[in-house]
Amino acid sequence: DTEVTQTPKHLVMGMTNKKSLKCEQHMGHRAMYWYKQKAKKPPELMFVYSYEKLSINESVPSRFSPECPNSSLLNLHLHALQPEDSALYLCASSQGAGGSQPQHFGDGTRLSIL
Amino acid sequence: AQTVTQSQPEMSVQEAETVTLSCTYDTSESDYYLFWYKQPPSRQMILVIRQEAYKQQNATENRFSVNFQKAAKSFSLKISDSQLGDAAMYFCAYRRGGGNTPLVFGKGTRLSVIA
Numbered sequence: 001d002t003e004v005t006q007t008p009k010h011l012v013m014g015m016t017n018k019k020s021l022k023c024e025q026h027m028g029h030r031a032m033y034w035y036k037q038k039a040k041k042p043p044e045l046m047f048v049y050s051y052e053k054l055s056i057n058e059s060v061p062s063r064f065s066p067e068c069p070n071s072s073l074l075n076l077h078l079h080a081l082q083p084e085d086s087a088l089y090l091c092a093s094s095q096g097a098g099g100s101q102p103q104h105f106g107d108g109t110r111l112s113i114l
Numbered sequence: 115a116q117t118v119t120q121s122q123p124e125m126s127v128q129e130a131e132t133v134t135l136s137c138t139y140d141t142s143e144s145d146y147y148l149f150w151y152k153q154p155p156s157r158q159m160i161l162v163i164r165q166e167a168y169k170q171q172n173a174t175e176n177r178f179s180v181n182f183q184k185a186a187k188s189f190s191l192k193i194s195d196s197q198l199g200d201a202a203m204y205f206c207a208y209r210r211g212g213g214n215t216p217l218v219f220g221k222g223t224r225l226s227v228i229a
Contacts, residue, residue, distance in 0.1 A: 042205055042219035043159070055214040088157060099147050099211040100166065105159035 003027055004106035006091050012112045013081065021076040021109045023091030029104070031097035032074040034066060035090040037108070043090055049074060050097040078111075086113045116141045118208050120220035127196045128228050134181075135191045135223045137206030145211030148182070148189045153222075154202040162204070165189065167211075193225075201227045 004025045013019050023032065031050045035043035048056035049068040063085075065077040074091060088108045094101035117140045127133035139148070150162040165173045165182050172180050177197075181190045193200055206220040 040222075042222055045216045048214060048216070050214055056216065058216070090159065092159070097214045099145070099209040099213075099215045102149060102161045102164055103217060104161070105151075107156070107158045110157075 004091055004093055004104050006089075006106035006109050008109060009107065010110050010112075012114060013078070014114050015081060015083075017081075018077070018079045020078065021089055021091075021111075023074040023076075023093075023106060024072055025093040025104070026072055027093065027095075027104070028071075029093035029095050030071055031094045031101065032068060033092040033094075033103060034074070034076050035092065037088040037090055039087075047076075048097065055097060081111075081113045083113050086111055116143070116146075116208055116210065116218050118206055118218050118220035120204075120206055120223050122223045123221070124224045124226070126226040126228055127193070127200075129196055129198060131196055132192060132194045133196055133225065135193075135204050135206075135225065137189045137191070137220055139187050139189065139206075139208045141187070141208065141210070143210050147209045147211065148180075149207040149209070149217070150178070150180070150189075150191045151205045151207060151219075152200075152202045153205065154199075159205070163191065196227050198227050198229060201225055 034046040037043040047066045052068045067075040090108045091106045092103040094103045146167045148165045152160045177194045203222045208218045
């Protein structure tokens with residue numbers, strides 16, 4: 001069982017919809033991450049939150065909007081997505097944002113854009 | 115920019131045998147960390163093993179061990195006594211030391227285990 005919980009596991013949405021992905025961890029980790037992973041490719045970093053503040057935004061389009069309401073919860077708000085945004089979205093957390101801290105991943109949300 | 119290269123897109127191994135997955139990286143940093151992650155079809159990325167660049171001793175976790183050659187910038191993963199559950203995509207990853215640094219992944223090696 002994963003200690004990083006992502007919901008929903010699957011999401012199908014139209015290009016005009018608004019939806020949110022949710023990620024939760026109760027390990028006391030203070031850094032949380034969103035990754036996008038296309039089929040047969042490695043994960044690509046989207047955002048990093050450290051102590052509930054956005055510390056890295058890898059030039060992600062504004063149709064993706066992250067939110068960190070508290071140290072245990074990370075959301076990714078989606079609006080007006082494009083078909084090329086269909087992918088597996090992985091959340092991860094680590095004790096801190098330092099390079100030595102291993103990241104623990106959730107099972108991901110598989111997103112399909114119609 | 116740091117890069118991670120996995121030159122073997124696919125590998126296969128007989129059950130109970132040993133297999134080595136290759137990884138090289140390019141960096142000018144002296145403070146960094148290297149990781150191997152496993153991603154089975156169930157999708158979850160699972161940390162297999164971690165190596166600190168400042169440590170000369172190779173990391174070991176049960177059946178998994180690494181051969182860390184710092185001068186050659188090589189970080190291979192050896193899986194001993196391979197099991198069917200080891201079948202997965204394996205990603206080598208690099209992370210610079212300090213805070214708020216991204217995890218840079220290689221393209222992955224798909225490992226098949228033959229019964």
